[in-house]
Amino acid sequence: MKEDHGMNVFGGGLNYTGLMVDIQQLCKLYPYIDTGSIGNTVCGREIPYLRIGRGAKEIHFNGAFHANEWITTPMLIQFIKEYADAYSHGKLLYGVDARELYYQSSLWVVPMVNPDGVELILDKPPKGMEGRLMQWNGGSADFSGWKANIRGVDLNDQFPANWEMERDRRQVTNPGPRDYTGIAPETEQEAIAMVKFTRERDFSLVIAFHTQGEEIYWNYNGLEPAISERIAERLAEVSGYRAIKLTGSDAGYKDWFIQEFRRPGFTVELGSGSNPLPYLEFDQIYPKAAAIMVEALRT
Known part of the structure; x- marks a missing residue:
């Protein structure tokens, strides 16, 4: 059995249009990959998912909650491509039998939670919203640091896990490029779609991929199962990242998943330096991100 370390990035492009091209091509190349939509964005874009694997254990990865962390999307797409290729050809995927993974677990991936925000950074503001977005952006037409959705709400501060505490901690009272929690949890279509999607499935483990710090956050207010720390240590071992017991953070997707389901949930901060x-x-x-994903599938 051969080892698969292909690094030819599968990409029709980095933006939303490129993502949809990639998904179409992946499903054509590998017909056993399922795709669909978890809902629509404020601007009407579908938020796509991909599924690979037929095992009873359901696992979920997502990326690009924050617009300027768009690099997490091609990371996830590349992983699906490598996984599918390894499964099709009987190869190892980072030292693990891909066919064994395929029949043990079902992996559901939402590669771009915030398409409108990503498009704002990589393309241009939606027609008719230019003035409002520039105002929210401090008068600047440079949106490269924008984290929020197109309504200026931070989607990873939108979940009902001590949302009021996060709002008070942030002290941001108006829409803007980052840290505005909105007027209540689950006001934004993208967050609502993620909640609905998660409740419809039976995920045993979830990972939200972000970018900054090479860290793995695994806990939430003592509500996580005991195994979460051990899994985080394994993810850290294969990647060289640090497993961190985080405090002073609420209302994120990982936080809400742990609170609601009492199952392992993780935020993985890829890379370090500037954002994006x-x-x-x-x-x-x-390769570090892929090692984390393979190890997560093995849990």
Whole structure:
């Protein structure tokens, strides 16, 4: 059995249009990959998911909750491509039998939770919203640091896990590029779609991929199962990242998943340095991300 370490990034492009091209091509190349939509964004874009695997154990990965962390999307797409290729050809996927993974687990991936925000950074503001977005952005037409959705709400502060505490901690009272929690949890279509999608499935483990710090957050207010720390240590071992017991953070997707389901949930901060991370660093960051994903599938 051969080892698969292919690093030819599968990409029709980095933006939403490129993502949809990638999904179409992946499903054509590998017909056993399922795809669909978990809902629509404020601008009407579908939020796609992909599923690979037929095992009873359901696992979920997502990326690009924050617009300027768009590099997490091609990371996830590349992993699905490598996984599918390894399964099709009987190869190892980072030292693990891909066919064994395929029949043990079902992996559900939402590669771009925040398409409108990603498009704002990588393309241009939606027609008719230019003035409002520039105002929210402090008068600047440079949206490269924008984290929020197109309504200026931070989607990873939108979940009903001590949302009021996060709002008070942030002390951001108006829409903007980052840290505005909105007027209540689950006001934004993208967050609502993620809650509905998660409740419809039976995920045993979830990972939300972000970018900054090479850290793995695994806990939430003591509500996580005991195994979460051990899994985090394994993810840290294969990647070289640090497993961190985080405090002073609420209302995130990982927080809400742990609170509601009492199952292992993780936030993985890929890479370090400036945000957005330069795409030139993809080849350096990706193998560590892939090792984390394979290890998560093995749990």
